[in-house]
Amino acid sequence: MDLENLPLTTRDDAEVLRDKQLQTWEVTRRGFANWLLERGKNPKSLEGYSEHTAKDTLYRTDHFARFVWNHNEFKTSFTHSEANEYMEGILLDDDRSASHASGTQKAIKRLFKYQRHLDEDPPEWEPKYEIPSTNGKRNIKDVFSEEEIEKVYSASLNYQQISGYNDLSPEGRDRWKGYTSMSLGKPKNEVKPADWEKVDNWKNPESRQDEYRHGVSTHRGGEEQDELAGP
Structure with a gap:
């Protein structure tokens, strides 16, 4: 295989x-x-x-x-x-x-x-x-749609590293808040500037995409949902 x-x-x-x-x-x-x-x-x-x-x-x-x-x-x-x-x-x-x-x-x-x-x-x-x-408690699937997750993930691939909180435009800051929110598993409106320093997985965005999938995996159907639910 x-x-x-x-x-x-x-x-x-x-x-x-x-x-x-x-x-x-x-x-x-x-x-x-x-x-x-x-x-x-x-x-x-x-x-x-x-x-x-x-x-x-x-x-x-x-x-x-x-x-x-x-x-x-x-x-x-x-x-x-x-x-x-x-x-x-x-x-x-x-x-x-x-x-x-x-x-x-x-x-x-x-x-x-x-x-x-x-x-x-x-x-x-x-x-x-x-x-x-x-x-x-709110799950990531309750905060973001599949389309939003795809957009945030795609945006993450265009960056080598996260920009400083104060260096971003309001639009860019909002986009990174979404990425940081999903990375830390917390609602977007609870993301703070200090959270910028806690996100350490930018070198492997594909791994983060897989974690995003867990938040929206209920649309995938029986077999894979069962796999993610059990050992």
């Missing part, structure tokens, strides 16, 4: 890993990506996930891996305690939504499921923390 469109490694990986480590990481990720696509959803029936879900899972677990490397050392297999520590940081971050935390937790569950596939001994991960309910 063609893995060309999947993020096996990222530029952020290349910035923190030596050449040999990056090669080892790419081999590990290639195995994970193949497993996701070919049998990750239901190994017994050889049912895999869609490319969309595989891409989202790879992006989220790549962020998790760099968190571990920054706090420890390079490794390709991860522990439940590391996952719990990572999820604790996300849940304590006021700028991360519950939907973002939920998506990340599902992705890490898939990673541990793959590790169990390689070695039958490790037990299933039981997350230490519960994801807060999003009932009554």
Whole structure:
């Protein structure tokens, strides 16, 4: 199966890993990506996930891996305690939504499921923390339409980095507030100048587009919506 469109490694990986480590990481990720696509959803029936879900899972677990490397050392297999520590940081971050935390937790569950596939001994991960309910809270799909998301995403591709808040015209500021809103998972009218400095993923706008999709995924239909809802 063609893995060309999947993020096996990222530029952020290349910035923190030596050449040999990056090669080892790419081999590990290639195995994970193949497993996701070919049998990750239901190994017994050889049912895999869609490319969309595989891409989202790879992006989220790549962020998790760099968190571990920054706090420890390079490794390709991860522990439940590391996952719990990572999820604790996300849940304590006021700028991360519950939907973002939920998506990340599902992705890490898939990673541990793959590790169990390689070695039958490790037990299933039981997350230490519960994801807060999003009932009554606004989701990104309630704030932006599909057309608006496409426009903001397209605009983001035309910039190498976000401009300073005070350097933008009112029109440009409004456009970037929309992009920042979706990046942080908060309503557009709650975005403040300080949020400009918190958006750190401009080098990989495609990964952010996938997160936008989660906010509007209800229009996609049964199979993919089920994938995003479960491990």
